[in-house]
Amino acid sequence: MTTTSDSAVREFIAEHRPAFLDDLADWLRIPSVSADPGRAGEVRRSAEWLADKLRSTGFPVAEVWETENGGLPAVFAEWPSGDASAPTVLVYGHHDVQPAAREDGWDTDPFEPVVTDGRMFARGAADDKGQVFFHTLGLRAHLAATGRTAPAVNLKLLVEGEEESGSPNFAALIRKHADRLAADVVIISDTGMWSADTPTVCTGMRGLADCQIDLFGPSQDIHSGSFGGAVPNPATEAARLVAALHDADRRVAIPGFYDGVVELTEQERELFAELPFDDTEWLSVAKSRATLGEQGFSTLERIWARPTAEVNGIWGGYTGPGGKTIIPAEAHLKLSFRLVAGQDVEKVRQAVAAWVTAQLPAGIRHEIVFPGATRPCLTPLDHPALQSVVRAMGRAFEQKIRFTREGGSGPAADLQDVLGAPVLFLGISVPSDGWHSVNEKVELDLLAKGVETSAYLWGDLAEHWNAAD
Incomplete structure (x- = not known):
């Protein structure tokens, strides 16, 4: 040498x-x-x-x-x-x-x-x-x-x-x-x-898996006075999916989502803590007012070493000026999942698909599409x-x-x-x-x-x- x-x-x-x-x-x-x-x-x-x-x-x-x-x-x-x-x-x-x-x-x-x-x-x-x-x-x-x-x-x-x-x-x-x-x-x-x-x-x-979920109810927009409260509403079900995505501790509530996750060691947590990180300064870059995420982890641990589920978009029904009292025919969601070492992309996709199916009531048809993914x-x-x-x-x-x-x-x-x-x-x-x-x-x-x-x-x-x- x-x-x-x-x-x-x-x-x-x-x-x-x-x-x-x-x-x-x-x-x-x-x-x-x-x-x-x-x-x-x-x-x-x-x-x-x-x-x-x-x-x-x-x-x-x-x-x-x-x-x-x-x-x-x-x-x-x-x-x-x-x-x-x-x-x-x-x-x-x-x-x-x-x-x-x-x-x-x-x-x-x-x-x-x-x-x-x-x-x-x-x-x-x-x-x-x-x-x-x-x-x-x-x-x-x-x-x-x-x-x-x-x-x-x-x-x-x-x-x-x-x-x-x-x-x-x-x-x-x-x-x-x-x-x-x-x-x-x-x-x-x-x-x-x-x-x-x-x-x-x-x-x-981290790796990445994302999807679009399309929900379909009535074959067309229908009157909320004549039919509201008696048939499933795709927009309501989209909101219920979003509400069910995390538990009270901000953990992803999809069964099997955390399977295989490589947990942080105490040494790694200590090494992250050595960095001169300031939540207030970071929030100014994030253009946000407060930190929030999975309980029991620091901000750096959350964004570097923990898996996440985020709602990237939600839409459906009438969004124009004034009111329009309808039950919309469809609603849509875009979700993304950041993955960490130990998680398998295909198993995460399967878990998400099964969870969506289990959450939806009869009368709501859905389609879910997963584009390309990146492994952690x-x-x-x-x-x-x-x-x-x-x-x-x-x-x-x-x-x-x-x-x-x-x-x-x-x-x-x-x-x-x-x-x-x-x-x-x-x-x-x-x-x-x-x-x-x-x-x-x-x-x-x-x-x-x-x-x-x-x-x-x-x-x-x-x-x-x-x-x-």
């Missing part, structure tokens, strides 16, 4: 930082908006730009991969270590971006990067081009500081082109190329930290690869690294399910970076810390992976 010198890494990064930022700015100028069919060519140009840059970085393989159904291209690259015992690491990110236009409220052109006060402003600066790109300079620093001609791990990259459009073809892509994507560890660089002063590593993401993922705190990420970040930031989870959902579980590898998260973005918002930016000093973390990580993973074996 060749030791990576911290000073050598930092000197290399400082020397090459200006050229690195110029390259990143060139990439950010490509408006790779996957949601806009008119910019499909720009998404392709972005993929080709990245593949060319990875080849110039030294990757012997860098390819643009097509997706099914006329989807947008991804980029795959790999660089074998040459060491027989080296683990294989797959880094995931995405090169497509959210829509953006000056008239949305941007201070500058979103696709013409501007550097001000140590920040680079542009769409994709943090989400996710900046966080993908820091691996290129980090890898070069790793090689320069160790004298290696190839990375200490078998390194692969998969950079998606449809993440901002819901990754409709991603699962099929990784199933098709599962042999080439095979890895011991997956690292996702499409996430963030608690703050610049409190660097953190994310250890898991969680990496144990003692996993050797997670500890490598923590050590590498600790060296770069020169302080203790704490732990978070992500309350939202993403493609991590697809990678975990298809490849059978643990998923880790390495990101340096902070909440003020404005993902999906106007004036998105990345803090350049934090970007450099991401580069440095990447430089340390490959050697640490190789050393401790083999030791764990």
Whole structure:
């Protein structure tokens, strides 16, 4: 094992930082908006730009991969270590971006990067081009500081082109190329930290299942005076479903919903409590007046580690001005369920469907549709690869690294399910970076810390992976 010198890494990064930022700015100028069919060519140009840059970085393989159904291209690259015992690491990110236009409220052109006060402003600066790109300079620093001609791990990259459009073809892509994507560890660089002063590593993401429930009663709207109180009302039954969704302690009341849930350990609860969290400040971001949720859990525990059921929409009957005394013919609900490690998406769907059927009276016909779902993922705190990420970040930031989870959902579980590898998260973005918002930016000093973390990580993973074996 060749030791990576911290000073050598930092000197290399400082020397090459200006050229690195110029390259990143060139990439950010490509408006790779996957949601806009008119910019499909720009998404392709972005993929080709990245593949060319990875080849110039030294990757012997860098390819643009097509997706099914006329989807947008991804980029795959790999660089074998040459060491027989080296683990294989797959880094995931995405090169497509959210829509953006000056008239949305941007201070500058979103696709013409501007550097001000140590920040680079542009769409994709943090989400996710900046966080993908820091691996290129980090890898070069790793090689320069160790004298290696190839990375200490078998390194692969998969950079998606449809993440901002819901990754409709991603699962099929990784199933098709599962042999080439095979890895011991997956690292996702499409996430963030608690703050610049409190660097953190994310250890898991919640899954997601959602549905629409359509309720049908009379074959048409009917008079509430002539028939009210004597036939079932779909709008009333929709309200009764919503009222029955949680018990008095705000737990989801669907039988079987909590089956398999991996409960928080005392260590995890203590680690969450170490974070400088303030309910009042959080409520200002949430645009809400009070916290509320499952009894017995803190706010962070509720949004990171507990499953939830939310009513996303409810409608039916007359909603115009004045009154209209009817029993409506139909009513509708949209529900979403955030899932945590241990929950099975299909079993949750079955439990929801059975619960809805049991709640409804005779005379109400219903239909329930479940669109696509995302599985949860969680990496144990003692996993050797997670500890490598923590050590590498600790060296770069020169302080203790704490732990978070992500309350939202993403493609991590697809990678975990298809490849059978643990998923880790390495990101340096902070909440003020404005993902999906106007004036998105990345803090350049934090970007450099991401580069440095990447430089340390490959050697640490190789050393401790083999030791764990």
